[in-house]
Amino acid sequence: MIRKIKGTMDIFPDEAALFRKIEGVMREEAEKYGYGEIRTPTFESTELFVRGVGDTTDVVQKEMYTFADREEDRSISLRPEGTASVVRAIIENGKCSDPMPLKFYYIISCFRHEKPQAGRSREFFQFGTEMFGSESPAADATAIALAASVLRRLGLTNVKLHLNSIGCKNCRPDYRRALVDYFSSKRECLCENCRARLDKNPLRLLDCKNPDDAKLAASAPRTIDYLCGDCKNSFDQLCRSLDAMGIPYVIDPKIVRGLDYYTGAVFEFIAEGIGAQSTVCGGGRYDGLVESLGGPALSGIGFGMGITRLILAMRELGIAEPQIRRPVLYIAALGEAAQIKAMAIVERLRREGKYAECDIVGRSLKAQMKYANKIGARYTLILGDSEIESGKAPLRNMEDSSQTEVEIDSFEI
Numbered sequence: 124m125i126r127k128i129k130g131t132m133d134i135f136p137d138e139a140a141l142f143r144k145i146e147g148v149m150r151e152e153a154e155k156y157g158y159g160e161i162r163t164p165t166f167e168s169t170e171l172f173v174r175g176v177g178d179t180t181d182v183v184q185k186e187m188y189t190f191a192d193r194e195e196d197r198s199i200s201l202r203p204e205g206t207a208s209v210v211r212a213i214i215e216n217g218k219c220s221d222p223m224p225l226k227f228y229y230i231i232s233c234f235r236h237e238k239p240q241a242g243r244s245r246e247f248f249q250f251g252t253e254m255f256g257s258e259s260p261a262a263d264a265t266a267i268a269l270a271a272s273v274l275r276r277l278g279l280t281n282v283k284l285h286l287n288s289i290g291c292k293n294c295r296p297d298y299r300r301a302l303v304d305y306f307s308s309k310r311e312c313l314c315e316n317c318r319a320r321l322d323k324n325p326l327r328l329l330d331c332k333n334p335d336d337a338k339l340a341a342s343a344p345r346t347i348d349y350l351c352g353d354c355k356n357s358f359d360q361l362c363r364s365l366d367a368m369g370i371p372y373v374i375d376p377k378i379v380r381g382l383d384y385y386t387g388a389v390f391e392f393i394a395e396g397i398g399a400q401s402t403v404c405g406g407g408r409y410d411g412l413v414e415s416l417g418g419p420a421l422s423g424i425g426f427g428m429g430i431t432r433l434i435l436a437m438r439e440l441g442i443a444e445p446q447i448r449r450p451v452l453y454i455a456a457l458g459e460a461a462q463i464k465a466m467a468i469v470e471r472l473r474r475e476g477k478y479a480e481c482d483i484v485g486r487s488l489k490a491q492m493k494y495a496n497k498i499g500a501r502y503t504l505i506l507g508d509s510e511i512e513s514g515k516a517p518l519r520n521m522e523d524s525s526q527t528e529v530e531i532d533s534f535e536i
């Protein structure tokens with residue numbers, strides 16, 4: 124018995140239909156906000172993620188699925204996120220000189236070797252968006268509004284927007300110093316990971332999931348107290364735009380995001396009541412990324428929304444109904460001639476765009492009727508030799524058991 128790899132999932136039709144419904148909302152909303160779909164490869168040069176995501180991040184250090192390419196002497200990784208690939212694609216395809224802003228969205232699976240648990244898997248599904256070429260807080264507000272409108276349309280009233288700014292390359296050094304000072308005096312109390320982070324990437328300390336470290340992080344200096352004039356103005360303007368657009372938020376200095384490329388505004392949408400993995404959407408501004416991957420100085424803002432976590436949040440509210448499809452018609456047929464006629468009728472209805480079924484496994488008439496009931500057929504048509512001969516058959520409404528006689532070659536449903 125071969126089993127699936129730990130941290131992956133099998134999704135059957137009812138649940139896949141729920142995914143499709145959610146993804147449909149994402150596509151519709153993204154297009155309304157002027158984002159176009161982009162598709163990039165599932166795997167890329169490892170170097171892209173090392174440079175794009177950051178070589179001191181957990182994602183790159185511990186979580187990537189990396190392997191040697193067969194033909195060439197190079198290292199390849201399955202994408203752990205979507206942003207780096209989109210940035211590579213726009214640079215490589217010369218899109219950086221197109222009229223700005225550039226707006227892209229994608230619905231992809233990502234791969235991270237993490238400890239599987241509720242809301243955290245090794246292959247996971249993500250709706251992501253990226254916008255390039257606007258430094259204005261209006262761009263941040265647009266990205267956030269898109270995420271909020273997807274969540275609103277899905278009915279997620281249990282999700283709250285948490286907003287912060289982590290500053291730019293001008294204000295970051297001062298903040299970094301304050302943070303290192305604060306944590307250095309508490310070095311002995313930090314987890315092993317965080318001691319290493321203190322030297323390499325102190326901002327990451329604020330993101331530690333270890334409860335003791337999280338307690339220390341709660342009283343750490345706050346990025347918003349160290350913002351330079353420009354960052355402060357942008358952040359204020361973003362807040363005012365959100366107010367004007369009717370998008371509620373809380374300012375939360377704990378939000379710093381786990382990937383290296385963020386600058387300026389960062390945000391998370393956090394769901395109540397779905398356990399520890401409660402961030403359904405995370406994003407922010409990444410103004411240095413395009414340049415650091417070899418492109419021009421082009422600012423960016425984006426987010427990633429985890430689809431499985433959305434479903435958990437919807438379940439919590441009781442709004443994640445399985446999407447069961449019911450055929451409009453089931454034809455129960457007895458005998459070879461009737462069976463062939465049944466095939467012709469369902470084919471006619473399917474060409475008209477309807478979902479119709481007939482027996483294709485050789486059930487008895489009684490078993491066919493039972494099956495029609497089970498799959499929730501709205502109508503049934505019973506065909507035998509005499510119906511084929513007369514060209515007429517009884518059409519039964521399964522909801523109220525009423526019955527009418529119809530012309531089998533031309534009836535409409």
Ligand code: ATP
Nearest residue numbers: 237242243244247381402403404405427428429432
């Ligand atoms: P986390 O809070 O789980 O550490 P992250 O900051 O690593 O998330 P991002 O890289 O920003 O996550 O990804 C965007 C979104 O994708 C997350 O907010 C979350 O909803 C989802 N996500 C991330 N990692 C996983 C995973 N391993 N399994 C399921 N969903 C995930």
Ligand code: MG
Nearest residue numbers: 181182237381
């Ligand atoms: Mg993570």
